[in-house]
Amino acid sequence: xxxxxxxxxxxxxxxxxxxxxxxxxxxxxxxxxxxxxxxxxxxxxxxxxxxxxxxxxxxxxxxxxxxxxxxxxxxxxxxxxxxxxxxxxxxxxxxxxxxxxxxxxxxxxxxxxxxxxxxxxxxxxxxxxxxxxxxxxxxxxxxxxxxxxxxxxxxxxxxxxxxxxxxxxxxxxxxxxxxxxxxxxxxxxxxxxxxxxxxxxxxxxx
Amino acid sequence: xxxxxxxxxxxxxxxxxxxxxxxxxxxxxxxxxxxxxxxxxxxxxxxxxxxxxxxxxxxxxxxxxxxxxxxxxxxxxxxxxxxxxxxxxxxxxxxxxxxxxxxxxxxxxxxxxxxxxxxxxxxxxxxxxxxxxxxxxxxxxxxxxxxxxxxxxxxxxxxxxxxxxxxxxxxxxxxxxxxxxxxxxxxxxxxxxxxxxxxxxxxxxxxxxxxxxxxxxxxxxxxxxxxxxxxxxxxxxxxxxxxxxxxxxxxxxxxxxxxxxxxxxxxxxxxxxxxxxx
Numbered sequence: 001x002x003x004x005x006x007x008x009x010x011x012x013x014x015x016x017x018x019x020x021x022x023x024x025x026x027x028x029x030x031x032x033x034x035x036x037x038x039x040x041x042x043x044x045x046x047x048x049x050x051x052x053x054x055x056x057x058x059x060x061x062x063x064x065x066x067x068x069x070x071x072x073x074x075x076x077x078x079x080x081x082x083x084x085x086x087x088x089x090x091x092x093x094x095x096x097x098x099x100x101x102x103x104x105x106x107x108x109x110x111x112x113x114x115x116x117x118x119x120x121x122x123x124x125x126x127x128x129x130x131x132x133x134x135x136x137x138x139x140x141x142x143x144x145x146x147x148x149x150x151x152x153x154x155x156x157x158x159x160x161x162x163x164x165x166x167x168x169x170x171x172x173x174x175x176x177x178x179x180x181x182x183x184x185x186x187x188x189x190x191x192x193x194x195x196x197x198x199x200x201x202x203x204x205x206x
Numbered sequence: 207x208x209x210x211x212x213x214x215x216x217x218x219x220x221x222x223x224x225x226x227x228x229x230x231x232x233x234x235x236x237x238x239x240x241x242x243x244x245x246x247x248x249x250x251x252x253x254x255x256x257x258x259x260x261x262x263x264x265x266x267x268x269x270x271x272x273x274x275x276x277x278x279x280x281x282x283x284x285x286x287x288x289x290x291x292x293x294x295x296x297x298x299x300x301x302x303x304x305x306x307x308x309x310x311x312x313x314x315x316x317x318x319x320x321x322x323x324x325x326x327x328x329x330x331x332x333x334x335x336x337x338x339x340x341x342x343x344x345x346x347x348x349x350x351x352x353x354x355x356x357x358x359x360x361x362x363x364x365x366x367x368x369x370x371x372x373x374x375x376x377x378x379x380x381x382x383x384x385x386x387x388x389x390x391x392x393x394x395x396x397x398x399x400x401x402x403x404x405x406x407x408x409x410x411x412x413x414x415x416x417x418x419x420x421x422x423x424x425x426x427x428x429x430x431x432x433x434x435x436x437x438x439x440x441x442x443x444x445x446x447x448x449x450x451x452x453x454x455x456x457x458x459x460x461x462x463x464x465x466x467x468x469x470x471x472x473x474x475x476x477x478x479x480x481x482x483x484x
Binding site: 074076077078079080081082083099100101102103104105108109110111117121122123173177178196199 | 266267268269270272279284340342
């Protein structure tokens with residue numbers, strides 16, 4: 001089985017959210033449903049120098065996250081119906097909306113906020129890795145829309161060979177929890193997972 | 207908040223298990239047929255309360271008509287499927303016991319079925335806690351979740367049991383009065399544990415994430431309201447009961463309502479503390 005996954009270059013990302021909007025457009029998502037979310041992580045304070053002058057170390061960076069199609073997904077483990085499942089052939093985690101009961105337990109369990117409740121259909125929805133596009137040999141719409149070329153998608157082995165294995169950057173959780181199929185590139189301000197010096201500042205957006 | 211049906215379900219289900227365990231303990235160590243007749247009648251009330259709790263939980267589903275799909279999750283031990291299955295098994299066992307005693311079927315097996323139902327009741331409280339102790343939710347993945355859910359079974363179950371006995375078992379005379387006093391003593395201990403442990407829980411939450419407690423401006427009010435209502439509710443009944451008033455239905459009813467509201471406040475706070483490790 002190949003496992004497909006995402007690469008996110010947090011050094012390049014400017015937080016423009018074109019990926020998020022392209023995803024909404026392609027998948028016709030209403031307000032309140034974001035299959036891809038851009039978390040803005042920021043912090044910093046004043047530091048006192050030896051000579052009594054002050055200097056700030058304010059930082060901000062962006063992590064664009066959809067679903068990481070984890071090797072050990074918390075959502076499928078939680079799901080009481082099996083509607084949330086991992087596809088055999090490409091490892092994508094998708095939800096069968098004909099089986100889902102809309103209990104929202106997957107939403108509670110996923111540490112990346114990937115499962116999104118569709119209030120009209122009363123069932124869960126989430127990033128499906130644009131598997132229809134992938135089958136046509138294209139990349140997911142978020143990847144192709146990125147003006148900074150900060151995103152990539154493909155078999156996770158190839159992504160790891162090309163970009164490394166980093167996946168533990170704040171505000172994302174420790175990758176040992178779900179083993180996400182995700183490779184990150186750290187920017188110069190990147191903080192490790194579990195960092196408490198900053199916080200997500202666009203909470204109403206994600 | 208969309209979890210409100212779950213707030214009511216968890217509080218009511220835990221309280222009902224508490225009520226059942228009190229009644230079942232009395233039945234288990236009882237030899238007199240008259241007491242057994244009166245006490246086992248209350249099992250229908252336990253079933254009704256459990257039914258209401260279950261119906262409330264159903265309203266949380268986006269697609270309640272597909273509810274039976276939850277059996278598929280048993281295959282991979284989904285905590286939610288296990289919780290729902292345990293609720294069903296517990297309700298089934300209570301029903302079997304109620305029916306057996308009502309129609310006097312296989313009298314020698316009554317206590318065995320009752321003990322089985324007690325075991326399932328305890329398992330139900332633990333199964334509910336198991337749903338929320340998720341490794342990916344640091345504020346829930348702790349002993350405090352189990353502790354709170356077990357405590358609810360006590361602080362709701364005890365005054366509810368006293369109320370039920372005052373309302374429907376006064377015919378048992380001094381037995382009802384003595385039971386009421388014993389329940390009040392247990393209630394006093396439960397209140398002490400609740401009041402001592404809750405500040406520790408809130409301190410612990412602050413350790414997990416210092417910003418958590420300032421995220422909602424009504425949280426301080428919610429926590430204090432819970433403490434005040436719990437103390438007032440249990441206190442009213444305990445003080446009256448230990449001073450000799452073991453029959454007033456009104457006092458017990460007011461107590462039970464106050465405690466239920468207190469636990470609902472506490473549970474709303476619990477659901478609000480949901481945070482992603484993110």
